[in-house]
Amino acid sequence: MKKPLGVISLNGLACILFAFFLISTNTNAEEHGGSEGYKKLEPFTVNLAGLSRVIQLSVTLKLSTPNIEDKITLYMPAIQNDIIFLLSSKTTEQLQTSDGKLQLISEIKNAANKVLELSTKNGVTDVLLDSFVIQ
Secondary structure (H helix, E strand, C coil): CCCCCCCCCHHHHHHHHHHHHHHHHHHHHHHCCCCCEEEECCCEEEECCCCCCEEEEEEEEEECCHHHHHHHHHCHHHHHHHHHHHHHCCCHHHHCCHHHHHHHHHHHHHHHHHHHCCCCCCCEEEEEEEEEEEC
């Protein structure tokens, strides 16, 4: 049975709506500086304050836009240096609670943005803990 011209099937309508959604989502991301990106850092193994304990930490930086990944790579030695100094100033007691870990996340984010000379809005927006071990 032939369909009259001008009649769109339900599947066709769904495809058109989905395509419109993808186009509008992509345009919205471009208007706000692109989509977010991530940059995984090399793992850290650092003596904590007091030198009786060691922290092994892996983190991923959540970026406001993938465009700053090159800048992070360029400044990686300075970012790693600041994170090592930050970790070595912490005690086991400061890091064993959830609040302590959240404070550390905030401090790592601020340290990275300071090195990059960027704000949280256009730089590192969050820090994700991939692994966290105190020995």
